[in-house]
Amino acid sequence: MMHAHLSPDDCRDRLQAVGLKVTHQRVQVLQELSATPTHPTAEALFEQLAQANPSLSLATVYRVLGDLVEAGLAQRLNDQHGRRRFDANLAPHHHLICERTREIVDFEDAELINLIADYFRRKPILGFTIEAFQLNIQAERSTGVTALH
């Protein structure tokens, strides 16, 4: 479930389901995004795709990503350097951030999330209604150890 690796046909189906015209560019951007777990920037996706599609334009990647977000097929987030990043994982979730490599990978741990949610249920914040929360974990990749995902 974490990064779904959609097939081209999956992508076409999803685009159609939300009423977006099924173009090559949209299929490819959605597919590449679903296959990239590191929350890429538009530029990163563009570079990954440009090799196979020399005529692809960065503006199109930005526009397609905007369309996907608007249609609910992707999420947008801002990293610590102010750059926009994208994520095909639609569920609200948390992030592990490596400052050194600037990677952002999903972090899902139901136990921890429940722990926090329960805490807020017990101790609400006066004057606010909590709608969601997001935990960003600054971490350094340990060397020589199997990584997550």
Place this chain on the structure above:
Amino acid sequence: MMHAHLSPDDCRDRLQAVGLKVTHQRVQVLQELSATPTHPTAEALFEQLAQANPSLSLATVYRVLGDLVEAGLAQRLNDQHGRRRFDANLAPHHHLICERTREIVDFEDAELINLIADYFRRKPILGFTIEAFQLNIQAERSTGVTALH
């Protein structure tokens, strides 16, 4: 401790302590930042100060804020819209974010933070060394109820 409302003299002392020349602009930016709990942008600070200092330049506000961050007198953060915001609260801390008003206010709750830190101590994340974590809480201001801070 949360937003310290530094006096002009406090500001001068702190600037001197870190080896920054004590200029009007730096004193004013630091003072205004310390008095603004909502994590203002450079532009917001500029507008708050420009009335009293018509000759002040936005570039100077950006530069002073950068100096303060470098000197460890302020923190920089990026909001969800990709804009840079500043905070005179130096302690690592957490944020309550109102999407509607775009406010960001500090959230400090030792019990919750310990709960999370303890959890990570019990269940480390394979392949990563955790350096810090930050909890962002999306919340809506409740009407008619006393707000935090």
Place this chain on the structure above:
DNA sequence: ATTAATGCAAAGGCTTTGCATAATT
């Protein structure tokens, strides 16, 4: 007097947009 900070304007990233062309339904 020396050294560094300011203000202005210009340049710099990253992202969005206008418009003619090309592709989808």
Place this chain on the structure above:
DNA sequence: AATTATGCAAAGCCTTTGCATTAAT
């Protein structure tokens, strides 16, 4: 055939930077 997306280039927004002037030590 009608409508919408694409590519290109140009504009936009926020932030940083170069340089002559002004201020702090």
